[in-house]
């Protein structure tokens with residue numbers, strides 16, 4: 191077998207993540223690797239913490255990127271906050287709520303489920319009833335942006351209910367951070383985790399997390415040691431620093447993914463320059479244009495408008511269309527990746543992501559043209575021109 195350097199064909203990433211990574215972030219990855227305890231690097235870590243505090247809208251001192259992808263952020267939150275025998279209320283309205291349940295069980299705790307159907311938001315009345323029925327529960331866990339369905343749940347209300355019933359709130363913000371408002375302090379969220387490869391448009395492999403003082407207290411006064419050595423924040427804090435003290439003393443825990451952190455720093459700088467409100471608005475605008483265009487092509491959205499995520503569009507597959515071959519055609523002919531349905535949505539929806547840098551006019555218009563072409567190949571009579579015109583009008587109106 192002949193081996194050679196791998197040069198991937200550039201794609202337009204419009205699936206459930208990863209999203210398009212800008213040249214600016216990619217070039218940050220190629221800067222010289224330095225030591226993870228180098229004073230220069232410690233300075234960068236301090237900046238990353240502050241930029242993450244901005245992204246999460248929090249002043250939580252314990253805010254840092256876990257050196258592994260979003261699922262590791264999820265696991266970090268559960269293994270640190272939950273002890274064997276605890277009762278945890280888990281809201282499940284898609285694949286990631288189920289993953290939370292599995293984490294709770296692996297902590298030796300009991301998961302009490304609040305189930306809502308796929309494609310619907312977490313039911314607040316059912317959550318409140320479950321809180322009333324389980325006075326011993328210690329935490330409520332919920333997914334803000336369910337990437338498996340494209341649904342946004344009201345995590346502000348979920349955190350408020352958790353607090354009313356003396357529970358910690360644990361929120362999955364992997365797909366929401368940077369795409370729609372996430373306000374950790376204002377909403378009183380106790381523990382939150384995200385990912386880098388969704389609306390932050392950084393390379394995959396890191397998971398920003400943040401913990402309130404109440405959550406930190408629980409972590410530092412645990413009865414049982416955290417079962418994961420790598421994810422034990424009592425140890426990780428020694429490297430990332432407990433407080434906001436700049437340039438504080440850091441000790442070796444694990445070798446940080448130095449170059450990945452350059453990339454995250456750059457992606458967060460870009461978000462900081464754009465500002466959160468402008469980023470949220472950009473996701474919304476591109477979603478509007480995509481929606482109008484897809485509807486002009488005769489496609490319809492799976493999720494009702496009031497709970498739709500702008501950054502993850504679940505689109506129903508029309509009668510008679512071979513969904514897998516359409517995705518294959520999009521990838522091979524157009525270099526565009528979109529997502530398939532998961533779980534109860536498998537074979538029924540496409541998941542079209544507009545995350546981070548992928549939420550832009552050129553991606554939306556290219557996708558509409560590509561979709562129209564692929565649907566035509568499969569015998570559907572669609573008007574490509576009309577779809578592009580309708581979407582373009584959304585941008586023109588916004589530009590004034």
Ligand SMILES: *Cc1c(COP(=O)(O)O)cnc(C)c1O
Nearest residue numbers: 259260261286335337364365385
């Ligand atoms: C992608 C995703 C995860 C998992 O993140 P990985 O980086 O793939 O481990 C968790 N929760 C949600 C809502 C996600 O979209």
